[in-house]
Amino acid sequence: MTTTASRPIIILIAGHWLGAWAWDEVLEHLATDQSRAVAMTLPGLDGDDPGRAAKTLDDQAAAVLDVISQLGASGDQPATLVAHxxxxxxxxxxxxxxPELVHRVVWVDSGPVAxxxxxxxxxxxxxxxxPLPPFDVLAEQASLDGLSPEVLERFxxxxxxxxGPVLRQAxxxxxxARHKVRTTLVCCSIPGAQVLELARSGHAMFAEVANIEHLDVIDLPTGHWPMWSRPRDLAGTIQSAAxxxx
Incomplete structure (x- = not known):
């Protein structure tokens, strides 16, 4: 029998405009007897928080660390962070x-910033x-492949x-030591081989990838929101990485 202490701790963190709800379908597929998986809403993305527009990246990072602490993660049992x-x-x-609190980071159609x-x-x-832009505008920046009209309506x-402070803050x-954390890139809208080539060429968006010491690259072809277009496959990839x- 798998004990609570031996089960991987997985924290799911969605990107812009999204809260914990974005991971609902992925959580359904994560094996609850094999991991302790939770989704969190970053400060600034809780629609019921009247002060949310003033939140910063520092507030968000502190909130992630709070969740890591609440789940009992430590240097002896670090957490896997899944960042979309x-x-x-x-x-x-x-x-x-x-970095000592992170067992592995799984970047979902994303990657470390410079x-x-x-x-x-x-x-x-x-x-x-x-605000979330019109979908025709958003589609010029990120692939909407695999998203049904119903999913877009929910989005x-x-x-x-x-x-604004989150977007402006450097x-x-x-x-x-952050480069030593084991890393999995889940490449969806851009193939992994292309991401690695961009990293090697020094592309500003991917340059940090070239500094990672322990890197796995997984291709999961779909649009930029695989938690909705391929939730079962994404859950399996996360479970395996963790x-x-x-």
């Missing part, structure tokens, strides 16, 4: 500040928040505007 899309900035901060980078450095200070209905990274010891 724009969750890469706060999770990169967590890796920099406490020091000093910001998602939207040119976004004006007076813009308090960024639109439940999306929460992204706080990520300060100083601890090279269970690995090397």
């Amino acid at each position: 899309s724009g969750a890469n900035a706060p999770v990169s901060l967590v890796l920099d500040r406490h 020091p000093g980078s910001a998602f939207g450095p040119g976004i004006p200070e007076e813009l308090a928040e960024l 639109r209905a439940r999306a929460v505007p992204e706080p 990520v300060e990274l100083t601890n090279d 269970s690995r010891t090397s």
Whole structure:
């Protein structure tokens, strides 16, 4: 029988405009007797929080660390962090500040950010928040492949505007130990081979990938939101990554 202490701790963190609800279908497929998996909503993305538009990346990173602590993760039993899309900035901060608490990071159609980078450095200070754009505009930036009209309707209905400070804040990274954390790239809208080539060429969006010391690359062809288009396959990939010891 698998004990609670031996089951991998998995924390699922969705990207911009999304909360814990985005992982509902993935959680259904994760084997509950083999892992302790939870989804969290980052500060600023709780629609019921009246102060959410003022939240920062530091607030988000602190919240991830709080969940790690609440689940009993430690240097002896670190957690697996699953970061989708724009969750890469706060999770990169967590890796920099406490790499010893992370067993593995699974980037879902995402990857680590480079020091000093910001998602939207040119976004004006007076813009308090960024709502989910029209889907025709969004599709120019990220693939919507595999999403049904029903899924898009739910996305639109439940999306929460992204706080301006989160988008403008530059990520300060100083601890090279973050590069030693075991890493799995789940490549969906861009094939893994292309991601690695972009990393080797120094492309700003993928440059940090070239610094990772222990890297696995998994292709899961679909759009940018595989938690909705391929939830069973994504759950299996996450479960496998979290269970690995090397």
